[in-house]
Amino acid sequence: MLRYVIKRLLLMIPTLLGAALLVFLLMRLIPGDVCVLRLATGGGSMDATVIKNCRIELGLDQPYLVQFLVFLKGLATFDFGNSMWTGRPIVGEIGLRFQLSLQVAIMATLTAILIAIPLGTISAVKQNTWIDYVVRAFSIAGVAVPSFWLGILIILGILIISKAWFGTPWMPPIKYVPLWQDPWYNLSMLIWPALATGYRYSAVATRMTRSAMLEVLREDYVRTARAKGVFRKLIVRRHALRNALLPVITIIGIEFAFLMGGLVVTEQVFNLNGLGKLFVESISNHDYNMTQALVMLVVAIFALTNLVVDIIYAWLDPRIRYA
Amino acid sequence: MKSSSWKSTLPLLAGLAALGVWSLPAEAQTPKKGGILKFVVPDEPPSSDGHRETTFALAHPWAPFYSLLIRIDPEDKAAQAIVCDLCTEMPKPTDGGKTYTFKIRPGVKFHDGSALTAKDVHASFQRIVFPQQGVSSARKAQFSMVESISAPDDQTVVFKLKHPSGAFLPAVANPFNWIYAKAILDKDQHWFEKNVMGSGPFIFETHQAGALVKGKRNPDYHFAGKPYLDGFEAIFAKTQTLRVQAIRGDQAAAEFRGFPPKSRDDLVAALGKDVTVQESDWNCVLLVTPNSKKKPFDDVRVRRALTLAVDRWGGSKDLSKIAIVKAVGGVVFPGHPLAAKKEELEKLAGYWPDINRSRAEAKKLLKEAGVPDLKFTLSNRGVDQPYTIVGTWLIDQWKQVGVTVEQKVEATGPFYASLNAGNFDVTTDFNCQAVVNPLSDTSKFLPTDGAQYGKFEDPELIKLYEAMNKTGDEAEQKKLMRAYEKRVLDDQAYNHITLWWYRIIPHRTYMKGWNITPSHYLNQDLSVVWIDK
Numbered sequence: 001m002l003r004y005v006i007k008r009l010l011l012m013i014p015t016l017l018g019a020a021l022l023v024f025l026l027m028r029l030i031p032g033d034v035c036v037l038r039l040a041t042g043g044g045s046m047d048a049t050v051i052k053n054c055r056i057e058l059g060l061d062q063p064y065l066v067q068f069l070v071f072l073k074g075l076a077t078f079d080f081g082n083s084m085w086t087g088r089p090i091v092g093e094i095g096l097r098f099q100l101s102l103q104v105a106i107m108a109t110l111t112a113i114l115i116a117i118p119l120g121t122i123s124a125v126k127q128n129t130w131i132d133y134v135v136r137a138f139s140i141a142g143v144a145v146p147s148f149w150l151g152i153l154i155i156l157g158i159l160i161i162s163k164a165w166f167g168t169p170w171m172p173p174i175k176y177v178p179l180w181q182d183p184w185y186n187l188s189m190l191i192w193p194a195l196a197t198g199y200r201y202s203a204v205a206t207r208m209t210r211s212a213m214l215e216v217l218r219e220d221y222v223r224t225a226r227a228k229g230v231f232r233k234l235i236v237r238r239h240a241l242r243n244a245l246l247p248v249i250t251i252i253g254i255e256f257a258f259l260m261g262g263l264v265v266t267e268q269v270f271n272l273n274g275l276g277k278l279f280v281e282s283i284s285n286h287d288y289n290m291t292q293a294l295v296m297l298v299v300a301i302f303a304l305t306n307l308v309v310d311i312i313y314a315w316l317d318p319r320i321r322y323a
Numbered sequence: 324m325k326s327s328s329w330k331s332t333l334p335l336l337a338g339l340a341a342l343g344v345w346s347l348p349a350e351a352q353t354p355k356k357g358g359i360l361k362f363v364v365p366d367e368p369p370s371s372d373g374h375r376e377t378t379f380a381l382a383h384p385w386a387p388f389y390s391l392l393i394r395i396d397p398e399d400k401a402a403q404a405i406v407c408d409l410c411t412e413m414p415k416p417t418d419g420g421k422t423y424t425f426k427i428r429p430g431v432k433f434h435d436g437s438a439l440t441a442k443d444v445h446a447s448f449q450r451i452v453f454p455q456q457g458v459s460s461a462r463k464a465q466f467s468m469v470e471s472i473s474a475p476d477d478q479t480v481v482f483k484l485k486h487p488s489g490a491f492l493p494a495v496a497n498p499f500n501w502i503y504a505k506a507i508l509d510k511d512q513h514w515f516e517k518n519v520m521g522s523g524p525f526i527f528e529t530h531q532a533g534a535l536v537k538g539k540r541n542p543d544y545h546f547a548g549k550p551y552l553d554g555f556e557a558i559f560a561k562t563q564t565l566r567v568q569a570i571r572g573d574q575a576a577a578e579f580r581g582f583p584p585k586s587r588d589d590l591v592a593a594l595g596k597d598v599t600v601q602e603s604d605w606n607c608v609l610l611v612t613p614n615s616k617k618k619p620f621d622d623v624r625v626r627r628a629l630t631l632a633v634d635r636w637g638g639s640k641d642l643s644k645i646a647i648v649k650a651v652g653g654v655v656f657p658g659h660p661l662a663a664k665k666e667e668l669e670k671l672a673g674y675w676p677d678i679n680r681s682r683a684e685a686k687k688l689l690k691e692a693g694v695p696d697l698k699f700t701l702s703n704r705g706v707d708q709p710y711t712i713v714g715t716w717l718i719d720q721w722k723q724v725g726v727t728v729e730q731k732v733e734a735t736g737p738f739y740a741s742l743n744a745g746n747f748d749v750t751t752d753f754n755c756q757a758v759v760n761p762l763s764d765t766s767k768f769l770p771t772d773g774a775q776y777g778k779f780e781d782p783e784l785i786k787l788y789e790a791m792n793k794t795g796d797e798a799e800q801k802k803l804m805r806a807y808e809k810r811v812l813d814d815q816a817y818n819h820i821t822l823w824w825y826r827i828i829p830h831r832t833y834m835k836g837w838n839i840t841p842s843h844y845l846n847q848d849l850s851v852v853w854i855d856k
Contacts, residue, residue, distance in 0.1 A: 171573075174560060175535050269564075
C-alpha cells in the first residue's frame with residue numbers, strides 16, 4: 001500500500017505541471033491588464049508612466065518564458081510570491097480563506113452524508129412505496145434547486161420569521177470568526193451555507209446510494225444471506241450498504257474537492273470569505289499569480305482526494321488490493 | 324433675532340437646494356459616546372495607499388485612520404466649505420495668488436506616538452505632487468499648477484504655484500491626500516501600500532483580507548472630544564442583495580456608496596422608522612464616447628446625431644425610478660455656480676426641449692453623413708448600476724432615429740482593455756470626482772487626459788481649458804466653461820453626457836452625525852458619527 005501511495009504522489013507531479021502550463025497560458029489569453037484595472041476602476045486619470053512602472057514592478061514586462069519559469073520555481077518551493085492586486089504574500093492570503101472553506105466543505109459533506117446514506121438506503125429498501133417516492137422527490141428537488149437560490153431563500157426566511165417571532169429581523173452574521181474563538185457565532189454563520197450546499201450535495205449522493213443499493217440488493221450473495229435467514233437489517237447494514245458505498249464515496253470525494261474552491265456564488269450569498277470568492281476576484285482582477293496558485297491548490301486537492309477515495313475503497317472492499 | 328438668523332440661513336438653504344442635497348432634518352441631539360459602528364463596503368481596494376488608489380473602497384474603511392491638511396467640512400451638507408484639519412487656519416494666498424502658507428497645528432500625534440509636523444505634511448504632498456520614480460500617484464495631474472512645496476520649519480508648509488488657480492485648494496482638500504509620517508516614507512515609499520499608520524480619529528486594529536477592517540478610537544485625536552464611536556468595523560460584502568439584507572437584519576448600519584431606489588423602498592418597507600434615508604445629487608456622471616478615430620464616428624455629424632437622439636429630460640423621469648441616475652446636466656456638476664442653467668442647456672445638442680425636432684435633426688445629419696441606417700456596437704461595462712440599465716435605455720433612444728445598436732457588455736478588465744486599445748465603436752464611461760471642483764473635474768474631457776477614450780485631438784479645447792483655469796474672474800470662467808462645454812458636447816460632440824448619478828443612502832436610524840455629500844469619497848473619517856442606541 002505504501003508503495004502505491006508513493007507512486008500516486010509521484011504521478012501528481014506531471015499532473016501539476018500540465019495544469020501549471022495550462023493555467024499560465026489561459027490567464028494570458030484573457031484580455032486586460034492588472035495595472036490598467038487598478039487605475040481605471042476608480043475613475044482616475046491613467047498616467048502611461050505609472051502603468052509602465054506597475055508592469056515592471058509586477059514582472060509583466062518580462063518574456064512569457066521567464067514568467068513561466070518564475071511560476072514553476074514558486075510552485076517547487078511553495079512560494080507563489082505576492083498577489084499582483086494586493087501586494088500581500090499569496091500563501092498568507094490563501095491561508096486566511098482556507099480554514100473557512102475547509103470548515104464549510106466538511107460541514108456540507110457531513111450534512112450530505114447524514115442525509116444521503118439513510119435516505120438512499122431507505123428509499124432502495126422501500127422501493128416503489130410512498131417513502132421511496134417522497135425521498136426521490138426530495139432528492140430531485142435538491143438537484144434542481146441551485147444552492148445559491150436556496151441560500152437567498154434561507155436568508156429571507158430567517159429575516160421574515162425572526163421579525164414575526166421576535167419583532168426585529170435577524171440575519172446570520174456576515175463576518176467570520178474561527179470556531180475555536182466563538183463556536184456559537186461561528187456556527188450561526190456557517191450552518192446556513194453548509195445546509196444550502198449540503199442539500200444539493202446530499203441529493204446527488206442520495207440518488208447514487210439508492211441506485212447502488214438496488215443493484216447490490218439483487219446480488220446473489222444478498223439472496224444467499226436472506227436464504228440463510230440472516231436478519232434483514234444485518235443484510236442491509238453489513239452486506240449491502242458496505243458494497244453499495246463504493247460509487248457513493250467517489251461522488252462524495254469529488255464533491256468535497258469541488259466545494260473547496262467552487263462555492264463561488266454561495267460564498268457571495270452568505271458573504272463567506274472563502275477560496276471560491278478569492279478565485280473569482282483574482283480572475284477578474286487579472287491577478288495572474290493568485291489565480292495560478294489557486295488553480296494549483298485545487299488541482300492538488302482533487303488529486304489528493306482521489307487518492308484518499310482509492311484508499312477508502314480498499315478499506316471498504318477487502319477484494320481491492322493496490323500494489 | 325430669530326428673524327435675522329433665519330434670513331442668514333436662507334442663502335445656505337438655497338445653496339443646498341441648488342446642489343440637490345436632500346435629507347431628513349438633522350436632529351439637534353447631543354452626541355453620545357461609545358459603540359462600534361458596523362458598515363458594509365461593496366469592494367476591496369488593491370492597496371491601502373490613499374495616494375495611489377482612486378476607489379471609494381479604500382476611502383470608506385481606511386479614511387478614519389488618517390488626517391488631511393485641509394478637508395471638506397464634515398458638517399457641510401453641500402460639501403463645498405473647505406476647513407482646516409491639520410492646519411490652524413485657512414491660508415490667504417499671497418504673491419498675487421501664487422503662494423499658500425499653511426500653519427500646522429501643534430501637538431498632533433501619529434498613532435505610534437510620534438509628533439506630526441510640517442515635515443510630514445511636506446513629505447506627503449511631495450509624494451503626491453512630485454512622486455519618485457516607481458511611486459504611483461493618482462492625483463499628480465490635479466497639481467499641475469504647483470511649482471514647489473517646502474517646509475521652512477516644523478509648523479509651516481508653503482506651496483508655490485506657477486500661476487493662480489481656483490483648482491488648488493479643492494485639490495489639496497481631496498479626501499485621499501492622507502498625511503503620512505516622513506520617517507516611514509524616508510525608509511520605504513511603498514510602506515503605506517500594505518500598512519497603516521496615521522493621525523486620524525481611529526487607530527488601525529486589523530485588516531482581514533476579503534473580510535473586514537477594524538479600527539478603535541484614537542484617544543489623542545486632535546479634535547477634542549471626538550470621535551464619538553469606540554470603534555468601527557468595515558465589512559466587505561460584494562453583492563448588493565446581501566448588503567441590503569445586512570442593513571435589514573442589523574448586521575450593518577449602513578453602506579456609504581449608494582443603493583438604487585428599489586433597495587431604498589424595500590428597506591423602508593421592512594424597517595419603517597428604524598431606517599433613515601439621505602439622498603443627494605452625485606458628482607458622478609455616465610458618459611457616452613464615440614471613437615473619433617473610427618469611421619463613421621470621425622464625422623462630427625454622426626457624433627452629433629447620436630447625442631441629438633437621446634431624450635435626457637424624459638429619461639431622467641423614467642430612469643430615476645429604477646437606476647441611480649437622475650439630474651440632467653452638462654459637463655459641470657448640476658447646481659454648481661459654474662454649471663449651465665436649464666435655458667443654457669436647452670441650446671445644446673441633445674438637450675433641446677422638443678425631442679421630435681431634435682430627432683428629426685439627428686436623422687437629417689445621419690443622412691447627410693451617408694449612414695441613415697447606422698449600425699454599431701455599444702461597449703458597456705458589466706456593472707448593473709447604472710451602466711447596463713442606461714446602456715439598454717440608450718439603445719432604445721438611438722432606435723428612434725433608425726440606428727441599430729448591439730450592446731457588448733464586458734467585465735471591467737476586458738472592457739478597459741478594449742477602450743485603451745481603441746477597439747470599440749461607441750462606449751460608455753464615467754467621471755466621478757471627490758471635491759466638487761469643475762475646473763479640475765472637467766479635465767476628463769480633454770484629449771490629453773489619460774482616461775479620455777475618444778481618441779481625438781483638439782488644441783482649441785485645450786486652450787479653452789487652460790484659459791479657464793488661469794483666470795481668476797468668475798464671470799470669465801463661466802463664459803469659458805460654456806464655450807468649453809459647447810465644444811465638447813455640441814460642436815464636436817466628442818463625449819455625450821447621459822444623466823448625472825443620484826446617491827441614495829438608507830441607513831439605520833441609530834447612526835447619527837453622518838451627512839450625505841455629493842461624493843461617495845467625502846466625509847468618511849467618521850469623526851462626527853455616533854450611535855444612538
